Amino acid sequence: MKIVxxxxxxxxxxxxxxxxxxxxxxxxxxxxxxxxxxKVSLSDYKDAKGFIIVFTCNHCPYAKMxxxxxxxxxxxxxxxxYPIIAINPNDPNEVPEDGMKQMKKLAKKxxxxxxxxxxxxxxxxxxxxxxxxxxxxxLDKDKTVHYxxxxxxxxxxxxxxxxxxxxxxxxxxxxGKAVTVKTTKAxxxxxxxxxxx
Amino acid sequence: MGRKAFxxxxxxxxxxxxxxxxxxxxVDFSQFKEKYLNATDYIYVFNFWxxxxxxxxxxxxxxxxxxxxxxxxxxxxxxxSLDDRDKLNSKVVPFVNKNKFNAEVIMLDDPNSNNWIDKIxxxxxxSIPATVLKYQTRxxxxxxxxxxxxxxxxxxxxxxx
Numbered sequence: 014m015k016i017v018x019x020x021x022x023x024x025x026x027x028x029x030x031x032x033x034x035x036x037x038x039x040x041x042x043x044x045x046x047x048x049x050x051x052k053v054s055l056s057d058y059k060d061a062k063g064f065i066i067v068f069t070c071n072h073c074p075y076a077k078m079x080x081x082x083x084x085x086x087x088x089x090x091x092x093x094x095y096p097i098i099a100i101n102p103n104d105p106n107e108v109p110e111d112g113m114k115q116m117k118k119l120a121k122k123x124x125x126x127x128x129x130x131x132x133x134x135x136x137x138x139x140x141x142x143x144x145x146x147x148x149x150x151x152l153d154k155d156k157t158v159h160y161x162x163x164x165x166x167x168x169x170x171x172x173x174x175x176x177x178x179x180x181x182x183x184x185x186x187x188x189g190k191a192v193t194v195k196t197t198k199a200x201x202x203x204x205x206x207x208x209x210x
Numbered sequence: 211m212g213r214k215a216f217x218x219x220x221x222x223x224x225x226x227x228x229x230x231x232x233x234x235x236x237v238d239f240s241q242f243k244e245k246y247l248n249a250t251d252y253i254y255v256f257n258f259w260x261x262x263x264x265x266x267x268x269x270x271x272x273x274x275x276x277x278x279x280x281x282x283x284x285x286x287x288x289x290x291s292l293d294d295r296d297k298l299n300s301k302v303v304p305f306v307n308k309n310k311f312n313a314e315v316i317m318l319d320d321p322n323s324n325n326w327i328d329k330i331x332x333x334x335x336x337s338i339p340a341t342v343l344k345y346q347t348r349x350x351x352x353x354x355x356x357x358x359x360x361x362x363x364x365x366x367x368x369x370x371x
Contacts, residue, residue, distance in 0.1 A: 074262045074294075108264075144353070145337035167321045169294060178324070198327040200292055203265060203337040208357060 033142010036195035040066075040156045043137045045100065045130035048113070048120040053098070053128045055156065062094030063159075063186060065179070066150040068143040070101045071119050072110040073202035076146045078168045080123055083147075086164070086179065087127045095183060097127040102138035102146065105131075107205040138204055145201030151182050151192075159186045162197035234302055236295065236317045239326040246316075247330065252286040253345040253369055256330070257313075258338050260293045261301045265355040266339040270309065273341075276362045277312045285366070287313035292338060295319045345369045 034040055044054045055064055067083055069076045087097035105112035113131050120129045132138050141150055151160035160182035165174040182192045257273060259266035277287055293302050298317060306315050320326055327336045333351050334340055343350040343366060356362050
């Protein structure tokens, strides 16, 4: 029993380190339901030059702090070929506030100009290696990962941001340069899954 | 009782009263590092939490129950709130007073998390709840919620292996 639990513990711990994507890896496509009821895949975007995938949700205070910044980023970059695709990775059974009905409400209230998808069955976020909300993945049109991490360096106060990590990465990728800061970290809400024990 | 003695009594009462109510000191990362992260006197268990984090609020009483049952003078528990500084008096202190934790409670208020998360532990991606067990140079991470005291015990026992 002790050995089994130790084994599970090791598997669990190492999974969070090694699973998922790293910069330079190729991300996989997905097909998830949007708040308008239609399915969305990366392959639907024929003219995209890249994708800004944001794992985010309704309930998390850190996600809330970034709602407006994500909208602004989409409005700035979608026209240039880099749309935002927001994915809610949480299990609505664990967090009712993150259910499709509530997602629809939020998308309507904030007039989200980008798709807001539900990771139904929770297959996409582990494939990407997302662990929290918000958690950003910047891909080029071939789905190669150029940047993973935070949007900027000040969640609490947009006016006190010193480093716009994501924008910097987008600008470098756009210019065909290697992204200087490929990963960053920030505090966020853990992704909610069904209790394991 | 003279006037002076009365005054002294009042001051003493205020002092006692203030200490009965839990205090939550606010530190930035450099202070946290100096006082806790670099400390080698104890085995430290840092639990990173926030009042807005539901799984954190659910596991804190479990950790507290574990502490009560497993008194170990070598182990020091520190509950590190990552709440917004503005919520210290409205949310954090009332929550701490209500729960009467057997652990030191502090607030880490430092916006540059990209810098300090790695310094606490490279393996930590930044999600909470997260618990870091540290003894001198050895560190263990549980970037997850604990569901039982048994799980907490297993986690902490690693330091003795």
